[in-house]
Amino acid sequence: MSARFAGTGALVRLALRRDRVRLTVWVVVLVAIIAVNAQSVLSIYTEPELAAYARTADANATLVALSGPARGLETFGGRVAFEIWQLAMAMGLLGLLTVVRHTRHEEEAGRSELVRATVVGRHAHSLAALIVASGASLAVGLASAVLLAVQDLPVTGSLVLGLGLASVGLSFAAIGLVAAQVTEHGRAASGLAVGVMGATYVARAVGDIGSGALSWASPFGWAQAADPYTGDRWWPLVVPVVVGGLLIGAGFAIESRRDVGAGLVPPRPGPPRAGAGLGTPLGLAWRLQRATLLAWTVGAALLALAMGSVAESADDLVGDNQQIRDYLASVEGATLADVFLATVLLYLALVAAGYAVQAGLRARAEETSGRGETVLATATSRVAWAGGQLLVAAGGAVVVLGVSGAALGLAYGLAVGDLGEVPRLMVAAAALLPPVAVALAVATAVFGVRPGATAAAWSVIAVSAVVGVLGDGLDLPGWLRDASPFTPVPAVPAAPVAAVPLVVLSALAAVLATTGLAALRRRDIG
Amino acid sequence: MSDLAIAVDGLRKRFGSTVALDGLDLAVRPGEVHGFLGPNGSGKSTTIRVLLGLLRSDAGVVRLLDGDPWRDAVALHRRLAYVPGDVDLWPTLTGGEAIDVISRLRGGLDRARRDAMVERFGLDPTKRGRTYSKGNRQKVALVAALAADVELLVLDEPTSGLDPLMEAAFQDCIREARAEGRTVLLSSHILAEVEALCDRVSIIRQGRTVESGTLDELRHLTRTSIDAEVEQEPTGLDRLVGVHGLRIDGDRVRFDVDTHELGAAVAQLSRLGIRQLASHPPTLEELFLRHYGDDVGAAGEEDEGIDG
Secondary structure (H helix, E strand, O other): OHHHHOOHHHHHHHHHHHOHHHHHHHHHHHHHHHHHHHHHHHHHOOHHHHHHHHHHHOOOHHHHHHHOOOOOOOOHHHHHHHHHHHHHHHHHHHHHHHHHHHOHHHHHHOHHHHHHOOOOOOOHHHHHHHHHHHHHHHHHHHHHHHHHHOOOOOHHHHHHHHHHHHHHHHHHHHHHHHHHHHOOOHHHHHHHHHHHHHHHHHHHHHHHHOOOOHHHHOHHHHHHHOOOOOOOOOHHHHHHHHHHHHHHHHHHHHHHHOOOOOOOOOOOOOOOOOOOOOOOHHHHHHHHHHHHHHHHHHHHHHHHHHHHHHHHHHHHHHOOOHHHHHHHHHOOOOOHHHHHHHHHHHHHHHHHHHHHHHHHOHHHHHHHHOHHHHHHOOOOOHHHHHHHHHHHHHHHHHHHHHHHHHHHHHHHHHHHOOOOHHHHHHHHHHOOHHHHHHHHHHHHHHHHHOHHHHHHHHHHHHHHHHHHHHOOOOOOOHHHHHHOOOOOOOOOOOOOOOHHHHHHHHHHHHHHHHHHHHHHHHOOOO | OOOOOEEEEEEEEEEOOEEEEEEEEEEEOOOOEEEEEOOOOOOHHHHHHHHOOOOOOOEEEEEEOOEOOOOOHHHHHOOEEEEOOOOOOOOOOEHHHHHHHHHHHHOOOOHHHHHHHHHHOOOOOOOEHHHOOHHHHHHHHHHHHHOOOOOEEEEEOOOOOOOHHHHHHHHHHHHHHHHOOOEEEEEOOOHHHHHHHOOEEEEEEOOEEEEEEEHHHHHHOOEEEEEEEEOOOOOOHHHOOOEEEEEEEOOEEEEEEEHHHHHHHHHHHHHHOEEEEEEEOOOHHHHHHHHHOOOOOOOOOOOOOOOO
């Protein structure tokens, strides 16, 4: 029994050594955002204001979809928790990315073969990855609990909230482990686990807006059922432990039966010759990226369909809530559904930007693997090579945003009986393309100018997400808001499209992309 | 300069504080197979990357097929094919697809030649890149390069990971390439391969060329091993210039002698009365070890080599 786990301790130390910077950044950044978040809520609101907020939020489907059930919002604790749940997805990412990184990625690279030939058990990699991921999740949860408690929030509630967050990390670490057993590729495993996470997030959102039953199909729902500060229930936190344990057991069971390096789906022979389209840098880039694009498009479209189908209840929820009626009166022509749709569109645009950045950075992966060298040793110029990848990334982002905008319009249009929503929301989605282009152009510029620092390109997405998701609840500094390319774009379709910011953003994207390609022509490859 | 396929003079390249190339020279004549030898980390792959325009030289003159490899990279690459030392294939593309992509990106695909090469190297072109072994990945890159109708083949340790049968197929292909008038730059650690194929070789160490010439010239520049039995007591050999590692065991003497002092040594032996004499020229391996093995970091650092 224990032989199957031999060497786990050494692998945990190895993982911590390899990830000492990565994990530290994750934990510190998450804890800092949570603490600052709470601090700003506590400093902005007075008790009467909280009561007023509670009355509007309760009826605001956007907020409920983003955060979770609106419970105890008239208390400081409930209000802080409502804000912090928006970060739960980052906990899920921490858990699943860490596990896949130390399991399937290692296996794919062949390093685990080297390690497994020593006195290391079959499940040692998996167990070590789970320990590291759970440890990191617990570190975030407990440190957050401490920093919330010292801000005079109730200790028990802070602990429930912290452990709730940690339970999300644990759940998705287990899901990441199963995903890592299913596919042969690290990236595909991460993609699969992220897809599951997206689905469970949507399930929770739809559940919370509706009857609540669907929320119980989601790790996010389990954590929120613990109801920190207002209910302080412990038993829902048992669910992620039990389900996580079952998933881990399933992962181990698959791992005992499969070959090292293999997934559940055996590889099939492919075409002995290349098709006609596979002879240009663009054709090659398309071939390498099309599967990823399909996955992102389907994921974004499903999110859009789910959100579009509940957008109508945004209006119903308001009822005779005077606060919101007053708010709507202040924004000319906007319905509450439009405000909700605008938030969903911003999310879809963030998804498209995330796709664009990872697709744009594929050129760097090609370069470091040496495959870029193979291509550049043929009669292919650097600009043509990187340009092909860039074009696929840009076109792909248009597809992700366009298709999901159409899906949003379709679901909402069917609900309200007006398919004119499809073109209307596609036009609104188009207005969000320039900031997406800026994110891609930043990735291209970093790739050209500082190829060793391509991870920094993700900071655009991180800043945009923090500003876009938390922006309204937080008292963020002006420079941080300005650093997000989404800030200058009006909240379409709730607000009218403005041409000037879009032109400026497009020009900025063109300049950044050109800079990157020009720098690529002058630097060393490899 | 224009009569050379590759002309490198005083090439320097540093990465941060590491000096990778420190005044390297390389001259490859059209139509020859040129061996490019050196220990790990001596700068062979860096030189090749400069020749391909992937790295920019810090100093020195580099000419490739009468062009500037940095400025004219795309035009020059139509006329050459490259096999990297460590082949990484696209995981989702089959080997056949990878060969076709590389060929088309170079400017053309000769279907018949490509199929013949696939056949010759016994490659299964339907497998995905990620499922190939190291040797098979190498074969994919070799097929893509050898199927090309180009003037110059740049091969960076192309046979690492190939079995002896494939090694033989590779050597046949290189001989055919030379017969067709192609130029080959062959970086290799397999000395038998270099000895079998190369017209001329360049040996580099620590980013500098330490020897260059035909194998005969190189042999001439170094030592011949002598093993003899003589009738009289073997004296006087230790006073000769150019004799190294003298061992006397009764009437049997063994020593190495600088090849240009061979005459004097044989004359002395014959004065002693030769009963039996065996001499053999240095193998490439001995040449190699002499430049690699000794004095890495030993006193002086500088190799007062025989750099022509």
